[in-house]
Amino acid sequence: MSRANTTRHLDRLEQLTAILKSEDALTTKRIAAELNISERTLFRDIGLLRERGLPIEADKGRGGGIKLHRNWGVGRLSLENQEVIDLLISLAISESMGQTLFMGNIQRVRNKLMASFSPKQKEKIHQLRQRIHIGAQASPETLSSFHHQHEANTVKANPTIEKIHNAFMFHQRLRIVYKDFHDKETQRDIEAHYLYLGFPIWYLLAWDHLRNDVRIFRYDRIIKAEIKPQEFTVRPLEDFSAILTQQDVKTL
Structure with missing residues (x-):
């Protein structure tokens, strides 16, 4: 796949993710039409997003809808190294300032975020900390x-x-x-x-x-x-x- 095609594919995956996050259940036909792709291509893209950890549900049968799991929230984070270090720095600054108006439970926030990281990310975070x-x-x-x-x-x-x-x-x-x-x-x-x-x-x-x-x-x-x-x-x-x-x- 050429670099241009790869870029277009990544952009399409981002668009699909945004659609799923912003809407209730939509039919595959409607989503495919919005993205200007075939339903077969759409299902391949959905498979890739599932592999990345996005909890996508699909109702079987004619007219079935596709949506994110109702309990979807932060989920397992997928962060680049730079994003991890930026997040750590932000948490550290907040902690060093003590109890603040909006971050009084920052330790709990840190624990919840850590629970969302993959084992590999946790090791990277530990080293950076x-x-x-x-x-x-x-x-x-x-x-x-x-x-x-x-x-x-x-x-x-x-x-x-x-x-x-x-x-x-x-x-x-x-x-x-x-x-x-x-x-x-x-x-x-x-x-x-x-x-x-x-x-x-x-x-x-x-x-x-x-x-x-x-x-x-x-x-x-x-x-x-x-x-x-x-x-x-x-x-x-x-x-x-x-x-x-x-x-x-x-x-x-």
């Missing part, structure tokens, strides 16, 4: 030099952040251009071992091959990033203890 940390809010002095516009960009709109996250998750070395406090730019080869949030500023706790030592890098000061083929093994958190003891750190 050990590598993401929340600390105290940034000081006024630190905030005065914070480039908020850069940090506020979404991952999709900021390819540099996307590369950092991918290298972090898949244990690959990064070559970055970094601007220090004096606006001096240097090129560094680093290993992104841990993420750290001193709200609202994100940092990388990394091994710096230029300095041959551990270093901390602010996200908003990373000008460019390039993923290198070399992989690394995550260093123990104790290697970064000198950095972490400077803040009140909370593990995710």
Whole structure:
């Protein structure tokens, strides 16, 4: 199947999923007509969605309808790596702020979400949780030099952040251009071992091959990033203890 055909097929599956979520039972004839496909193709697509975990019911017989199971809700989540890490970060921030108006039962929310993950996703989440940390809010002095516009960009709109996250998750070395406090730019080869949030500023706790030592890098000061083929093994958190003891750190 060509890339164009694959894209069209994925788009059609998304349309079918949206139809099933937004309507009561519909006949296969009506759904096939809306998607401009044959009923045979429709049943193949339904089979694929079922394999993905969507609980689709089909009433047998002429005029039978197709619908989602009446108890369908969140169900088993299908999350990409980036979505998993974004969800964890959001939960961690909420937890670090304590009891809030809408998230007073956040521990129960976390438990319910965890119950929705597949075993493979749970293992990925466990690994990521050990590598993401929340600390105290940034000081006024630190905030005065914070480039908020850069940090506020979404991952999709900021390819540099996307590369950092991918290298972090898949244990690959990064070559970055970094601007220090004096606006001096240097090129560094680093290993992104841990993420750290001193709200609202994100940092990388990394091994710096230029300095041959551990270093901390602010996200908003990373000008460019390039993923290198070399992989690394995550260093123990104790290697970064000198950095972490400077803040009140909370593990995710």
